[in-house]
Amino acid sequence: MKPPAVDVCFTPQEIRPVEVAVVVDVLRATSTIVQALAVAYPRVVCCNSVATARELRAPGRVLAGESACVRVPDFELGNSPAAMATAVRRGEELVLATTNGSPAVVEAARAAERVLIGSLLNLRAVLAAVPTDARVAIVCSGTNGRPALEDVYVAGRLVAALSGVPSDAARVAERVASGYGAPLEPLAASEDATHLRATGQERDIAWCARESVLEVAPEVWSIEDGAAVVGPQRSGAGGRGGLHAERPVDRLGSGQ
Numbered sequence: 001m002k003p004p005a006v007d008v009c010f011t012p013q014e015i016r017p018v019e020v021a022v023v024v025d026v027l028r029a030t031s032t033i034v035q036a037l038a039v040a041y042p043r044v045v046c047c048n049s050v051a052t053a054r055e056l057r058a059p060g061r062v063l064a065g066e067s068a069c070v071r072v073p074d075f076e077l078g079n080s081p082a083a084m085a086t087a088v089r090r091g092e093e094l095v096l097a098t099t100n101g102s103p104a105v106v107e108a109a110r111a112a113e114r115v116l117i118g119s120l121l122n123l124r125a126v127l128a129a130v131p132t133d134a135r136v137a138i139v140c141s142g143t144n145g146r147p148a149l150e151d152v153y154v155a156g157r158l159v160a161a162l163s164g165v166p167s168d169a170a171r172v173a174e175r176v177a178s179g180y181g182a183p184l185e186p187l188a189a190s191e192d193a194t195h196l197r198a199t200g201q202e203r204d205i206a207w208c209a210r211e212s213v214l215e216v217a218p219e220v221w222s223i224e225d226g227a228a229v230v231g232p233q234r235s236g237a238g239g240r241g242g243l244h245a246e247r248p249v250d251r252l253g254s255g256q
Helices: 029-038 050-055 081-086 101-111 121-127 149-161 168-176 184-189 193-200 204-210
Strands: 007-011 018-024 043-047 061-067 093-097 110-119 136-140 218-224 229-234
Touching: 007 149, 007 168, 018 101, 018 149, 029 043, 029 081, 029 093, 029 101, 029 110, 029 204, 029 218, 029 229, 043 050, 043 101, 043 218, 050 093, 081 204, 101 110, 101 136, 101 218, 110 121, 121 149, 136 149, 136 218, 149 168, 149 184, 149 193, 149 204, 184 193, 184 204, 193 204
Parallel strands: 007 136, 018 110, 018 136, 043 093, 061 093
Antiparallel strands: 043 229, 110 218, 218 229
């Protein structure tokens, strides 16, 4: 039996080998990655742990991220896309370590031939970057190993816009998305939104609910030692109707 062309992984634990993976962590890691590239960080190094991020500290690198939803004390920045939009860029690489999103990017990069980063902020751009003839898995980062409403909602929006036969999981996500009239509804109703409000970070909820306001389609360039380097979609990479990109082979640089 031919496998479905569009699948959804409700948590990173469900990732299987696939041609293209689109990682989604709406509140907030993938929104932060998209926002960081939009404000001219050339690269974002996604880490599987806070410890890995600390090991990568070097001149020219800015450490950002959270633990239990709040900024890691010795990091320069947190995991806020709203703050990222207004902060002065401090280096050439943003090193990001979050509870769910950045490890999901690393895991997807180990399984997929190509990994794109999706959010509501860049919904139109990431859809344009997905090749029309590829098997696609939308990977929801979830929260602590469980599905997250806001991620499933965006996965469902992606499924509805992509051509190809959906899996049962993709159909479930699409039905979830169809139950909401506006993006802010599922984001604001989610458990993660409750944690953001409790920690005084509710501004990020509305910020992440803005749809297709950034024309950035981040993709993983390389992966090594628990970190995945993410940058803008490379020239000639296969978007809808285009050719497939070759597997990136760059190595982590010095950060300078």
